[in-house]
Amino acid sequence: MYTITIIAGARPNFMKIAPIIHAIKDAQERGAQLQYRLVHTGQHYDTNMSGSFFEQLQIPEPHVNLECTGGTQAEQTASILVAFEKELLKKPSDLVLVVGDVTSTMACALVAQKLHTKVAHVEAGIRSDDWTMPEEINRLVTDSITNYFFTTSELANANLLKNGVDPNTIFYVGNTMIDTLLKHRPSFKPPALWEQLGLEPQRYMVMTLHRPANVDEESQLKAMIDEIITHSKDLPLIFPVHPRTAKILERLNIKYSRLHCVSPLSYLEFNYLVEHAKAVITDSGGITEEASVMGVPCMTLRDNTERPETITLGTNELVGTNPKHIKPFMDILFKDDWKEGKPIPMWDGKTSKRIVEVLLELHSNGYHED
Known part of the structure; x- marks a missing residue:
């Protein structure tokens, strides 16, 4: 054996x-x-x-x-x-x-x-x-x-x-992460907030931030969110947030009517949101993979990535950590000129x-x- x-x-x-x-x-x-x-x-x-x-x-x-x-x-x-x-x-x-x-x-x-x-x-x-x-x-x-x-x-x-x-x-x-995604994609389901917030496909964005460089430095976090809000038109922003980050947001008094800080969601609910979003803004490597396979525009708020195939073949773009770099990518998104992804081998x-x-x-x- x-x-x-x-x-x-x-x-x-x-x-x-x-x-x-x-x-x-x-x-x-x-x-x-x-x-x-x-x-x-x-x-x-x-x-x-x-x-x-x-x-x-x-x-x-x-x-x-x-x-x-x-x-x-x-x-x-x-x-x-x-x-x-x-x-x-x-x-x-x-x-x-x-x-x-x-x-x-x-x-x-x-x-x-x-x-x-x-x-x-x-x-x-x-x-x-x-x-x-x-x-x-x-x-x-x-x-x-x-x-x-x-x-x-x-x-x-x-x-x-x-x-x-x-x-x-x-x-x-x-x-293997994509094995899981493809197997369970037919079972994705809307979270309760879908109806509570009156969300519609392509009429909201999903955001996740967890890296210390983005969430632990208060001025950086505030600048990032301010820029995202400023350049995301009138779309709701759904932000599943860790309790520690939520405390920082509260301390910074970051409150926008379009910014919805919610508790972490289940896998099936979160990916339902990603699949139907106008775009995803993240500093997570795994989410860039999932967004690329589902053909959803993705902006990565990092200066590097260990998953370059999501950029060369997928729908991901490396925005960087300078908040001022967000606007040009938002402009491309709202011109409906975002690149189309190609199948990633294997x-x-x-x-x-x-x-x-x-x-x-x-x-x-x-x-x-x-």
Whole structure:
């Protein structure tokens, strides 16, 4: 029996691992001698991750929650290292599969290698080249100790090759987040605020901001929102906001009748809003992927991105962090002159199937015993 331990540390990780688990179950039904154990490190506490969250997206409940919540970057890393080492010693595995770029990704990869367990990294090779981002450090460290690399783009492949990775260990498979998006798109549903605010398709915008450079510096946050309001015509702005950011907004006395700060939404509700929006304004990498696949104009308030394919092929544009750069992009949007996206190779809903096929092939070839 080939055993795989799958790591999830934050809510988006579950979106990425859910289709992999579905593909594993499909392989099991076909007779594959493959089993998995899902470990939630508990890195991000999220009140929306209730039983209904797992049920809604058909994500299995984790086998264990290590409850490594809170603390500084160093404290959280240390907590995950200690807890996952105990878990892996108690429940040994042939392979540890990590996804994305959160602290859990890096910490669990490190534990696995120290215990002589192979590591596979889903979303390997993506780079922002911005070392001020904790996620970039996590990517670099994880990819330096990974055995098998599952990539979302040719550029990610090139990044890995540039770092001296053996090309035989790189597998260009696509994007598991898009597997989840395409599977659940028919089930998207309007949140309660759709009727409460009288929203109509193409007659509102969605905004998400969470990066410290945008939300922790009060003058920057105020300047960003002021510019967005000034140049967004009369459209309502729907801003699902973290409670900490909400307190900053309140302190700044940022109150516009068109700005609707709402609690975080479920996956199906949030993506319903994105799908029908005039545009999305964000500093999230994952949302740029989803918006591009759904053909929704997207403005990224960052100076760099680890997902350049959303710009070269998708509907995303890199606006930057200077609030004055927002107006030209808004002008293009309201002239109905926004670029049209093209299909992004391998982002076709079949990525997880490809990953499991590779894992089974590696196992049958005895690679895990090298």
